[in-house]
Amino acid sequence: MLGLDKKDALLFLIVVAMVVLAPFILNPFPTDSSLAQFNAGYPDLMQRFLIFGIFAVGFNILFGLTGYLSFGHAAFLGVGSYAGVWMFKLLGMNVLLAIVSSVLMSAVFAVVIGYISLRRSGIYFSILTLAFAQMSYALAYSVLSGITNGETGLQLSHNDPRVLGASVNADGSLPVPNLFGLEMRATETLNIGPWAFDFNAGYYVCAVFMIAGFYLAIRIFRSPFGMMLRAVKSNQQRMHYTGLNTRPYTLAAFVISGMYAGLAGGLMVSMDPLAGAERMLWTRSGEVVLMTILGGAGTLIGPVLGAGFIKYFENIFSKINDNVLHGWFAFMPDGLENAVVWILHPFIGKGWHLTLGILFMLVVIFLPGGLVEGGQRIMGLFRRSPKDGAKQDTEASKHPAE
Amino acid sequence: MGILEVKDVGKRFGGLQALGDVNLSVQENTCHAIIGPNGAGKSTLLNCLIGKLIPDTGSVMFAGQSVLGRTPYEICQMGISRVFQTPEIFGDLSVLENMMIPIFARRDGAFALNALSSVFGQKDILEQAEHMLEEMNMADKRHMHAASMSRGDKRRLEIGMCLSQQPRLLLLDEPTAGMARADTNNTIDLLKEIKNERDITIAIIEHDMHVVFSLADRITVLAQGTPLVEDTPDKIKGHPKVREAYLGESA
Numbered sequence A: 001m002l003g004l005d006k007k008d009a010l011l012f013l014i015v016v017a018m019v020v021l022a023p024f025i026l027n028p029f030p031t032d033s034s035l036a037q038f039n040a041g042y043p044d045l046m047q048r049f050l051i052f053g054i055f056a057v058g059f060n061i062l063f064g065l066t067g068y069l070s071f072g073h074a075a076f077l078g079v080g081s082y083a084g085v086w087m088f089k090l091l092g093m094n095v096l097l098a099i100v101s102s103v104l105m106s107a108v109f110a111v112v113i114g115y116i117s118l119r120r121s122g123i124y125f126s127i128l129t130l131a132f133a134q135m136s137y138a139l140a141y142s143v144l145s146g147i148t149n150g151e152t153g154l155q156l157s158h159n160d161p162r163v164l165g166a167s168v169n170a171d172g173s174l175p176v177p178n179l180f181g182l183e184m185r186a187t188e189t190l191n192i193g194p195w196a197f198d199f200n201a202g203y204y205v206c207a208v209f210m211i212a213g214f215y216l217a218i219r220i221f222r223s224p225f226g227m228m229l230r231a232v233k234s235n236q237q238r239m240h241y242t243g244l245n246t247r248p249y250t251l252a253a254f255v256i257s258g259m260y261a262g263l264a265g266g267l268m269v270s271m272d273p274l275a276g277a278e279r280m281l282w283t284r285s286g287e288v289v290l291m292t293i294l295g296g297a298g299t300l301i302g303p304v305l306g307a308g309f310i311k312y313f314e315n316i317f318s319k320i321n322d323n324v325l326h327g328w329f330a331f332m333p334d335g336l337e338n339a340v341v342w343i344l345h346p347f348i349g350k351g352w353h354l355t356l357g358i359l360f361m362l363v364v365i366f367l368p369g370g371l372v373e374g375g376q377r378i379m380g381l382f383r384r385s386p387k388d389g390a391k392q393d394t395e396a397s398k399h400p401a402e
Numbered sequence B: 001m002g003i004l005e006v007k008d009v010g011k012r013f014g015g016l017q018a019l020g021d022v023n024l025s026v027q028e029n030t031c032h033a034i035i036g037p038n039g040a041g042k043s044t045l046l047n048c049l050i051g052k053l054i055p056d057t058g059s060v061m062f063a064g065q066s067v068l069g070r071t072p073y074e075i076c077q078m079g080i081s082r083v084f085q086t087p088e089i090f091g092d093l094s095v096l097e098n099m100m101i102p103i104f105a106r107r108d109g110a111f112a113l114n115a116l117s118s119v120f121g122q123k124d125i126l127e128q129a130e131h132m133l134e135e136m137n138m139a140d141k142r143h144m145h146a147a148s149m150s151r152g153d154k155r156r157l158e159i160g161m162c163l164s165q166q167p168r169l170l171l172l173d174e175p176t177a178g179m180a181r182a183d184t185n186n187t188i189d190l191l192k193e194i195k196n197e198r199d200i201t202i203a204i205i206e207h208d209m210h211v212v213f214s215l216a217d218r219i220t221v222l223a224q225g226t227p228l229v230e231d232t233p234d235k236i237k238g239h240p241k242v243r244e245a246y247l248g249e250s251a
């Protein structure tokens, strides 16, 4: 189906179903219940799941397949964002214009940065990409503030030229990003009993790009090009002495993953037309590395899971505070309750980084293959008979990059 | 003129003269063996042929063109393939994928952005790879992780990978080291067969005299970086200098 083999087609369909039905899946708790704060089905967060999913899926094409660890991919996220906002300012508020320019602009940057950085491999490559990203950040933050509006960040203003539209709406408000008139912020809420589900236009625009991006990633993984990228990771010497030039292979992978990052940036500003230099900061680059490794580098679904996991933590765990904890442990005697809350306090609210860090370490140590490996082990427990085991091993080597 | 002409090639590592004025001419469609004691510079000589090392002096011509100044992948695309002394394969890939990559390299050249078709949908390449695996007696291992095989199997895979590129010149650096006797004989048979069937020139480094004498048309004896003698296998067997420098030592 769709040029995919059975297993991949199944995976693809599952992802499509999850993405389309996310407004339901992520809002399992009734709005008034005490667990409602664990609901992640509000538009802003759902958009972020997909956008960072795209970012991580693209990053994985470079890191997961070739093993080249870029520490500067946030630069492309930033470039994409700026390019998108400029499109809104100069040309028009249609998100397609912004997204196309984001992807093209980040491709140009990726060609230049990749061409230079890929002269080295291993840690030197990582450092070069990091240096480039920090340079981009410095440029955006101060040197090029004419283009980026420096510290404040680039946003729409009342005197944008906007060739294909008005600078200001009739009522004096700024126009908002739209897709042929459909505003990205438009949201329908469906109330079923005590539940409420939000359907947001911007989310579904992101969904289309995420699904297309994921499909393309599967095709790349299973293509001769993808196999060559895995060969680069495995043995560059053998590549050279087999008559293959590794440079254009790694550069193509770098540019493709840079374009995914640019797409993510373009979608970000399509949802909220504002681009700041902090989007290029090295912590952002590190975040996508974490997402990919946490989910499972080199696997198809891993980066998506990793992105979802981290964004969920960032947005949901950070909202738990002491009051909430007191609510949960109210059944305990007072002294014990206070003690438990005191122990948990550093791990919640602003401390979510701490919890995430510990989880990340546990995953890396006990599940080097990330969440995907965890999932496979659980599946293995359910259907393991000795004969099956042998079969699985050969299956695994048939599709080593699953 | 031979297909491979090595003229006055010298290579120095710090204070060590690994190669000194090596002259070697390999005739087309012959098998030329290079023998010599450990550290004689045999592998270093091959490294100078495939662009892994650049000789300090001298010239290397392949089929009338200089290989010096070319990158390893360009030299390989000219038609020189090499099997290394320690197996160089794609350990993370399956055996079948290992076998497909050189066939892709031959069909598509040094780079092709073939990013949307499926690997296993390329029937012509799959067929050739499967065929070569059968020839190497490895068809049953096709879905194995290449890194998990024995050293002998890795080497057979590497030989198969090089053969599937259909090179004009095949360089073999101790191809049967670490192989079981049966696999060694099997490899000799395969190389003989290929030599008879195809236009291929083979240069082989080997310590196993059984292999050398069953394959070689000519033999060069290298000692301390310089060729001692070059002759037919029969003459080499009886050569006093060779007995003293090499055969005597190893016997």
Ligand SMILES: Nc1ncnc2c1ncn2[C@@H]1O[C@H](COP(=O)(O)OP(=O)(O)OP(=O)(O)O)[C@@H](O)[C@H]1O
Pocket: B013, B016, B018, B036, B037, B038, B039, B040, B041, B042, B043, B044, B045, B085
């Ligand atoms: N890259 C290098 N740097 C420094 N010295 C080297 C290098 N490569 C080889 N040598 C030295 O050059 C000499 C010749 O090495 P070479 O590997 O060519 O020998 P060989 O004839 O292949 O031996 P063997 O039969 O053990 O494989 C050795 O003394 C070796 O230590």
Ligand SMILES: [Mg+2]
Pocket: B042, B043, B044, B085, B173
């Ligand atoms: Mg050697």
